[in-house]
Amino acid sequence: MLVLGAGVIGLACALELLNRGARVRVLEQAVPGAGASHGNCGTITPSHAPPLTAPGTILRALRSLGRVDAPLRIDPRPDLARWRWLFGLATQARPQSFWRASRARAALLTRSRELFPSWLAGAAIDAGWQEPGLLLVFRDARALAAERHYIETLHRLDIPARMLAGDEVEAREPALTTGVAGAIEHVGDAVLRPERLVAGLAARVQALGGVIDTGVRVEGFDCADRRIVAVRSGHGRFTGDQIVLALGAWSPLVVRDLGLRIPVQPGKGYSITWDAQAGAPRAPLVLKERSVCVTAWPDGFRLGSTMEFAGWNEGLNPPRLAALQRAAAEYLKVPPTGGPREQWWGWRPMSRDEVPLVGPSGRWRNLWLATGHGMLGVSMCAATAELVAQQMSREPLTLDAAPYDPARFAL
Ligand SMILES: Cc1cc2nc3c(=O)[nH]c(=O)nc-3n(C[C@H](O)[C@H](O)[C@H](O)COP(=O)(O)OP(=O)(O)OC[C@H]3O[C@@H](n4cnc5c(N)ncnc54)[C@H](O)[C@@H]3O)c2cc1C
Numbered sequence: 001m002l003v004l005g006a007g008v009i010g011l012a013c014a015l016e017l018l019n020r021g022a023r024v025r026v027l028e029q030a031v032p033g034a035g036a037s038h039g040n041c042g043t044i045t046p047s048h049a050p051p052l053t054a055p056g057t058i059l060r061a062l063r064s065l066g067r068v069d070a071p072l073r074i075d076p077r078p079d080l081a082r083w084r085w086l087f088g089l090a091t092q093a094r095p096q097s098f099w100r101a102s103r104a105r106a107a108l109l110t111r112s113r114e115l116f117p118s119w120l121a122g123a124a125i126d127a128g129w130q131e132p133g134l135l136l137v138f139r140d141a142r143a144l145a146a147e148r149h150y151i152e153t154l155h156r157l158d159i160p161a162r163m164l165a166g167d168e169v170e171a172r173e174p175a176l177t178t179g180v181a182g183a184i185e186h187v188g189d190a191v192l193r194p195e196r197l198v199a200g201l202a203a204r205v206q207a208l209g210g211v212i213d214t215g216v217r218v219e220g221f222d223c224a225d226r227r228i229v230a231v232r233s234g235h236g237r238f239t240g241d242q243i244v245l246a247l248g249a250w251s252p253l254v255v256r257d258l259g260l261r262i263p264v265q266p267g268k269g270y271s272i273t274w275d276a277q278a279g280a281p282r283a284p285l286v287l288k289e290r291s292v293c294v295t296a297w298p299d300g301f302r303l304g305s306t307m308e309f310a311g312w313n314e315g316l317n318p319p320r321l322a323a324l325q326r327a328a329a330e331y332l333k334v335p336p337t338g339g340p341r342e343q344w345w346g347w348r349p350m351s352r353d354e355v356p357l358v359g360p361s362g363r364w365r366n367l368w369l370a371t372g373h374g375m376l377g378v379s380m381c382a383a384t385a386e387l388v389a390q391q392m393s394r395e396p397l398t399l400d401a402a403p404y405d406p407a408r409f410a411l
Helices: 008-019 057-063 080-091 095-122 141-145 148-156 166-172 194-207 248-254 318-331 374-392
Strands: 002-004 025-027 072-074 134-138 162-165 182-186 211-213 218-224 227-233 236-238 243-245 264-274 285-287 292-297 300-309 342-351 357-360 367-371
Touching (some): 002 008, 008 243, 008 374, 134 141, 134 166, 148 162, 166 182, 218 248, 248 264, 248 367, 292 318, 357 374, 367 374
Parallel strands (some): 002 025, 025 211, 243 367
Antiparallel strands (some): 162 182, 218 227, 264 342, 285 292, 292 300
8 A cells, every 4th residue: 555645644654554464665755744744833622613713703813913923824926726615614604514523523533632642652653652631722802702602513513621710720830921711721732842753654654564765756646447557756656556645734635636626725834843942831831812823742843823824935024033932921930042943934735625635535546645634633633534544444433534535626
């Protein structure tokens, strides 16, 4: 079997297929984790089951668009594919679509969260797994009050969440500056170090006999009789009886030969990483009014955020990196000091309905999709891999596969 892409999704699928006795080769244009799976915030968040396009969010987002450092940025230049995709995304704010996406995301997130501890242990991966929960911290009481419906939504999805008063939050998290209005606590969330997860998955895949070909860029496909007969790359042709496409935000770019229009756009984000910091928060935080995530591990400290829809645009953006540091200075008693280890950007593979595309292609008999995980690829990787491997091995399925079926986009 060929797995295209060595991000968390491709590697997790490769591992689960190897666990079922398959022969697996992974093709990666750079190195494992070179895409979005390396410098992300590493939070495992069933709490993020409700999609971004909740009723009302679009209007709030549009209001912030003029600011160069706003958490959301949309490049206003004409690009038909992007604007068509954005329009499709905006239509998801209807209540019926919101609940459909929330339930689909909740099932994959909850199953992944359940699998993670034993999955990591079974593969002997030390990714720094911890279960400290997550706090969404508010300094503005009105903003906090406006989020009550978010807690109700989570409760309807059977995901725990509760409101904490400002003094409770300050007592719980001495790293925060005073003036906290309150927080929403997600006790079920967890955290790991994503670089270590990727390295551990890659090592395990190889230990089980899987091959990871790095520096191999997929360029196209040779097809016959509704099957992919070979994958073309700069390093020659590769064959496999089944092909799993897990190319993250790059997915739509390589499927032209297949006549597929995968509705995924890159949602660009940034992070800055330091060595471990004294006075760092105990649990991961989201600094809510600034939409910045703070993750402190025993061996590092990271600020990450922003969602930029600007096409496949590469490189760092200094005003956005500066906004991360300003948020830390506002919320944390001891903002990170010393030169950062790394400044990073990555493309979240954002699907048009904010639900990943996982399952068989209806158009190509031996093609499987595992892409479009947006802001949640790390959180969802264990259950995605389980679903893909169960489907490919024709095993009974743990989850209902229908909500993730690529057929909803005629793929
Ligand atoms: C700032 C930020 C913070 C985030 N925080 C979190 C978080 O806290 N929790 C969470 O769950 N998620 C988080 N995410 C989202 C998460 O990072 C992604 O959902 C996840 O990494 C996607 O994994 P993937 O394997 O689908 O894609 P990728 O990791 O992007 O992997 C795709 C791979 O395909 C390779 N590739 C591309 N084109 C080709 C080609 N033609 N040939 C061969 N190989 C190719 C790429 O090099 C890449 O390695 C965050 C993202 C960002 C940007």
